[in-house]
Amino acid sequence: MTASAQPRQAELQRPPRVFAGYALDLDGTVYLGDALLPGAAETVARIRAAGSQLVFLTNNPLRSAASYARRLTGLGVPAAEAEVLTPLGVLTAYLRQRHPGAAVLTIAEPLVDETLAAAGITVTTEPAAAGVVVVSFDRTFSYAKLLLAYRAVRLFGAAIVATNPDPFCPSPDGGWPDCAAMLAAVEACTGARAEAMMGKPGDRMAAELLRRLGAEPGKVAIVGDRLSTDVTMSRTLGMISVLVLSGATTAGELARSPVRPDYVVEGIGQLLPDDPGSSPTNGSTR
Numbered sequence: 001m002t003a004s005a006q007p008r009q010a011e012l013q014r015p016p017r018v019f020a021g022y023a024l025d026l027d028g029t030v031y032l033g034d035a036l037l038p039g040a041a042e043t044v045a046r047i048r049a050a051g052s053q054l055v056f057l058t059n060n061p062l063r064s065a066a067s068y069a070r071r072l073t074g075l076g077v078p079a080a081e082a083e084v085l086t087p088l089g090v091l092t093a094y095l096r097q098r099h100p101g102a103a104v105l106t107i108a109e110p111l112v113d114e115t116l117a118a119a120g121i122t123v124t125t126e127p128a129a130a131g132v133v134v135v136s137f138d139r140t141f142s143y144a145k146l147l148l149a150y151r152a153v154r155l156f157g158a159a160i161v162a163t164n165p166d167p168f169c170p171s172p173d174g175g176w177p178d179c180a181a182m183l184a185a186v187e188a189c190t191g192a193r194a195e196a197m198m199g200k201p202g203d204r205m206a207a208e209l210l211r212r213l214g215a216e217p218g219k220v221a222i223v224g225d226r227l228s229t230d231v232t233m234s235r236t237l238g239m240i241s242v243l244v245l246s247g248a249t250t251a252g253e254l255a256r257s258p259v260r261p262d263y264v265v266e267g268i269g270q271l272l273p274d275d276p277g278s279s280p281t282n283g284s285t286r
Contacts, residue, residue, distance in 0.1 A: 011254065014270050015242060015263045018046075021053035021215035023239075025224030026068065027060055028170035028247015029268055031075060035172075037246050039269020041076045046272055053213045056084045057222070059164035059199035059229060061136050061179070062109060065089060082212075087136075087163040087198040088112065090208050092119035094196060095132065099159065102131030105152050107145045107182050112136050112163070127151035127158070135186055135194070136163040137179040146185055153190040160192055164199030170225065170247040200224075201233035210237065223271060225249055227259040234261075244268055 024030055030040045047054055056068065056079060063071065065084040072079040092115065095104065103122040106112050112134060113123045124130050130152040138145070152158040162183045168175040187193055199205055213220055221240040224230025225247025234241035243261035245251055246268070254264065265271060 011251065011264055012266065013263045014265055014273065015221065015240070016273055018050045018052060018272060019219055019221045019240060021055075021213045021220035022047055023055045023057045023209055023213065023220065023222045024268075025222075025226070025230055025247075026056055026058040026072075028225035029223060029244050030056070030072070030077065032170060032247065033172040034075075036075050036077065037267050037269070039267060039271075043268050043271050044077050053215050053220070054083060055209060055212050057200065057205075057209060057224075058084070058086055059166050059179075060169060061087045061112060061163040061199075062139075064111060064115070085205065085208060085212060087205065088115045090204045091134070091161070091163060091198045092116060092121060094161070094198060094204055095119075095121055095134075098196070099132050103129045104132045104134050105130035105148060105158065106134045106136065107141060107149050107186065108134060108136035108138050108163075109140060128156050130156065130158045132161055133158045133186065134161050134163070135179060135183045137166075137169065138182055139176065141182050141185075146189065149186050150189045153186065153192050160186060160190075160194040161196050162194045162198065165197050165202075165229065166199070166226070166248075168248070175248075200226075200229035201236055203236075206233055206237055209233075221263075223268065227254070227257050227261070231259055231261045235259075242271060244271075 065086055066081040068084045069079045069081045103124040105124055116123050127148055133149045133152050164179045166178040167180040169178045217238040221242050222230050222234040223242040225244050227249055231241040241261040242263045244265055244267050
């Protein structure tokens with residue numbers, strides 16, 4: 001980050017106490033690429049030691065919850081599968097409720113197809129048979145996949161459902177085009193719009209987050225690197241928002257945005273107060 005892009009001191013505000021619950025984003029918040037961000041392991045350990053509820057919340061659909069838990073544990077942040085929430089964790093329930101019995105055509109990597117099939121949902125490559133097109137973060141995206149989705153939606157009336165609204169996924173080399181890029185292509189050629197978004201800040205993931213945390217929203221902090229997902233979801237749920245400047249959002253973008261987080265820190269290492277004896281708060285600090 002250049003000197004001109006450094007956040008003004010007035011923009012940085014560290015939360016003054018430990019909250020009763022935390023929803024921690026992963027990419028750009030807890031880790032970047034294959035490395036933990038500074039202070040991540042220590043911060044998570046302090047959250048657990050304080051007795052706060054904890055959920056790891058990601059819009060990245062490239063891994064299962066179990067895989068994310070193993071990855072976190074391998075990086076030095078012990079985690080259980082039940083503590084990780086991904087868009088795939090709510091996708092199958094949505095499809096069964098909204099489109100029972102419908103076959104699904106996907107623009108996605110194999111994990112999405114495997115997850116749907118394991119839930120008893122038919123996956124097809126035939127546009128005429130598809131009732132739904134699921135669009136996801138897909139590093140194997142191709143014209144052939146786009147053509148199948150186009151035909152399913154434009155010619156046969158399939159609905160569009162997307163896993164997440166992220167335009168890019170943070171990475172050490174500058175980021176990867178994410179689900180929003182694939183979705184934009186499908187929407188552009190079909191003239192249709194996605195009927196639902198599974199990930200943050202969508203209401204389906206929000207409802208599942210509340211269920212898993214089991215804490216009052218005003219006593220829970222969502223910690224992440226995106227204004228459009230993490231901070232927006234916190235506003236929707238009445239939670240406390242903490243933006244980290246270690247991932248997708250730069251200080252300059254924050255300064256220009258009308259979306260304002262409650263707190264802003266350089267990274268997860270500055271999430272908690274200096275006093276290690278701080279205990280979970282009984283109320284919001286906003």
